[in-house]
Amino acid sequence: MKASIEGAREGLAAALASRPLVSVERFASALRTSYTGPAADETLRPALSIGCYAAWDPASPAAVLAAERTTRVRSVAERHAWLARVQRAAAQQIAALDRPPVITGWYATPELRDLAGPHGTVAAIDGALRATIEAKPDFDALLRDADVPAAARIPCTRINTRLPSLAKLRRTLATDKVVVQSGVTSGGRGTVIVTSDDDMQRAARLPTPYRVTAFIDGWSSNVTVLSVPDGDGGVRVYVDRPSHKSVGVAELAIGSAKSAGNDWSRPWPTSSTSLLVECAERIAAWAWRKHRMAGLFGLDSILTPDGRVFLNEINARNQGTTEVSAVNQQQRGMPPFVTAHLVVMLGGRVNWLGDHQEFNHATITRASEPGGPFYVKARLTGDSPARIVPGHPPGVYQLGEDNLLRWMRPGAHPADADTDQHEVLLANLPTPDIVCHPGAEIATIEGITSGSNHPFDGPCTASPFTRRVFAALNNLFNPQPQERLT
Known part of the structure; x- marks a missing residue:
């Protein structure tokens, strides 16, 4: 199977047609794993990124509007309210662009359409369609309509x-x-x-x-799926390697039923991956047949200790896994799925991915092998607001035997850190002028490992290495009990 990186660049450039790409996501560094690191594609570096948290070099888009640069606060409340904080300023910056924008986000919303204006385009799955497909009470009916094998249904x-x-x-x-x-x-x-x-x-x-x-007892998991219209009335379906996801990890301050991150370095049983790929192909064909939905979507599943797999959720949109899961595609020498997703959303033609059956067969093989990327969500613990100690920008850090994190070099891509050598990428760290409140997102811990430094030891358990990194990261923050969220 051959996938042309240059073909992907040309395809996206043609679909954008010289229009500026504008990203609207919580992380202003969204898409960074596609425009930094190995085989970086500058076509995916946004002309403007609108988010809650600021970006950093080398992850910075051409221009950034981040809510925290105005509020100087990170908190649970702010990560839900950030778009309203910047809506007016965002509209002004978009209006100042030399052409109507192409706006990308998790899914299309009225707010994104307002930002795009009458001449702009929102390149994302429609929000109403997403709501129809993701409705949890209807998930079993969806699986039956898609003829998903009973063995994979809970x-x-x-x-x-x-x-x-x-x-x-x-x-x-x-x-x-x-x-x-x-x-x-x-x-x-x-x-x-x-x-x-x-x-x-x-x-x-x-x-x-x-x-x-x-x-169902076992590992939670996520798999990214890409469907592309084939020009003959159907879709070609590409299924990425499934992850191991740890959920409700108390030692990382992650609540019940909430994800602590994803790890693609742990092997999957071949038979379970094969069934999961078959399910993804059937669901993608159903979504196209019934709703004419193509592009990126995700499937959540549970891998039991005896190697069975059960589907438990569909995400008809970009996901929290989209950023780092792109590294899986790059490791296979191909452009990230998100490039094709944007071209599909813009009505363009995707002709650079190679044979989908060959790709999925290779997925089944690769999923049984150790090694791959991972990310872990890091939140501020303690009872008081805090600020990070100066001199700790985002980048590659090494955890020493003394349990201290030392900055090594700039970085923005998981491949920048060799986790087997106790290195991690600390992405999306705040600057020292930002007050972080308890529970705030203070970083994502990322890297690539051959398997010797897994981020998680079990379905609800962080590894000793992750716990050490997490504790050292929180120790970089000085309490500011006098600070209050206003």
Whole structure:
């Protein structure tokens, strides 16, 4: 299989047609793994990036508008409210561009369409379509419509009215632990793992209808899927290597049902990867057939200790994994999926990816081998706001035997850090003038490992190396108890 990096550049340039690319995502450094590092593609470096957190060299787009540069605050509240903070300034900067923009984000929203204006374009999956496909109570019906094998479906029931008792759900699903899901949400919101009546009370506060499943013990996982119209009425489907995802990691301050990050360095059983690839192909064909949806989407699954795989969620959009999962494609000598995604969103032709069946066969083989990229989410612990000690910019750090992090060199790509040598990329660190509140995102810990320094030891457990890095990172912050969020 041959994929042309130069062909991808030419394809994206043709689809953009000299229009400026504008990224609107929480991280102003979004797309950095595509325009930095090995085989960097400058076509993907945004002319303007609008986000919550500022970018840094060498990850900086041509221009950046970051909410934290105005608020000087990072907090849980700010990461949800940032777009409203910069909406007016963003509109002014976009209006000053020499051409109508192409705006990229996770999915198309009214806010992004307002920013694009009457002559601009939003290159993202439509938000209403995303809501239809991602509705958690309808997921089992989706899998059946797509003819996904029963072996990959979790026993579940749909409940349209109020939830019955926990005892009844246990009898219905023949399990002691159940999972209640509701709505169209991400980041673990809308999901409650129920083991007690107190959990049931929390689940009952979710809006109806519900999808209730048996709890499946094992590793959570995410796989990125790309579908491309083939010109003959169907789609070609490319399935990336699946990850191991650790969820609800208490030692990293990650709550229940929330992801702590993803690791692509752990091998998957060949039979499980083969089934997952088949499921992804069927779902992509169904999405095109029923909704004419093509481009990037993600599938979440659970890999059990005995090697079975069960699908538990679909994400019809860019995801938190999109940034670092692109490294998987680069390691195979091909352009990242996001290039083709943007061209598909712009109605262009994707002709550089090679044979999709050959690609997916190679995915099954590569997934059984150790080694690959990873990322871990890092949040501020403690009870007080804090600022990072000066002299600690984003970049490559090495963890010493004394459990101190030492800055080594600039970096913006996971390949810049050799994690087998105790190096990590600390991406998206704040500057010393930013006040970070407890629970704020202070960095992503990234790297590539052959497998000797896995970020996670289990489905809900960080590795000793990750715990040491996390503690050393938090120790770079000085408490500022007098600071308050205004």
